Amino acid sequence: MVERFTLIDVALCQQEIKKSRFRAAAAPVADEAAAKAFIAAQSDPGANHNCWAWRIGAAYRFSDDGEPSGTAGKPILAALDGQGLDRVAVVVTRWFGGILLGSGGLVRAYGGTAAQCLREAAKVAVVETVAGTAECGFSDLALVQARLGALPGVEVAVESFTASGAILSLAAPAAQAEQLARALSDLTSGRSRLRWQDGTPDA
Known part of the structure; x- marks a missing residue:
């Protein structure tokens, strides 16, 4: 590109x-x-x-x-x-x-x-970004927040909470989208899912 x-x-x-x-x-x-x-x-x-x-x-x-x-x-x-x-x-x-x-x-x-x-x-x-949502349980939330916060170009816009955990609305560089989804899934042993709005493959 x-x-x-x-x-x-x-x-x-x-x-x-x-x-x-x-x-x-x-x-x-x-x-x-x-x-x-x-x-x-x-x-x-x-x-x-x-x-x-x-x-x-x-x-x-x-x-x-x-x-x-x-x-x-x-x-x-x-x-x-x-x-x-x-x-x-x-x-x-x-x-x-x-x-x-x-x-x-x-x-x-x-x-x-x-x-x-x-x-x-x-x-x-110009860095092309994609928007997505990450869902995780309360037990994984601190770990997920720390990992996302440490990654350059990743921005968490909104955090909302459910009975079992949190939904994080975020934006990330498009080039890192697949890698980020995989890393989040590995970090939480598959309990956390990252879904992108533009059809970029999830982990």
Whole structure:
């Protein structure tokens, strides 16, 4: 699986190309609604064009915002994909300076400004997680809590109690899901079960 990255925070950069000013703004986004909100917030109604692209997993969108088709949104998306970025939105705003750049020039200007902004941004690896529930008896609860608490990337969100034990709602890195389910079963001699919501095999 190819490792993907997202941004830690908002990144900005700008450059002037043949008297036109290009400003790129990029940010991490959790979903399409967050991407749309960021694009709306960064777009300047006084500029000539606010072109953008975002990618969240397999989903993506882009816009040329009045520039010739294929000269702005696609190059911005290509800059995202070229740097292995996910869950990121980018807006490149242009203030026209009076000199036409031509199709090739626009592709280089929009794609290049986005790429420069993304190169300079602080990044962090995207860790795919899966949600699940672990059921255990009271006799095993302290042991299970200690084991889960010691594992990097495992987060117990909710603990609820039944007459015989506890149900722990948790999230864990997808790459460790099967191994974690097996470890929990071994730890409690099969008394504890870990079930994943996405169909990842249980132990």
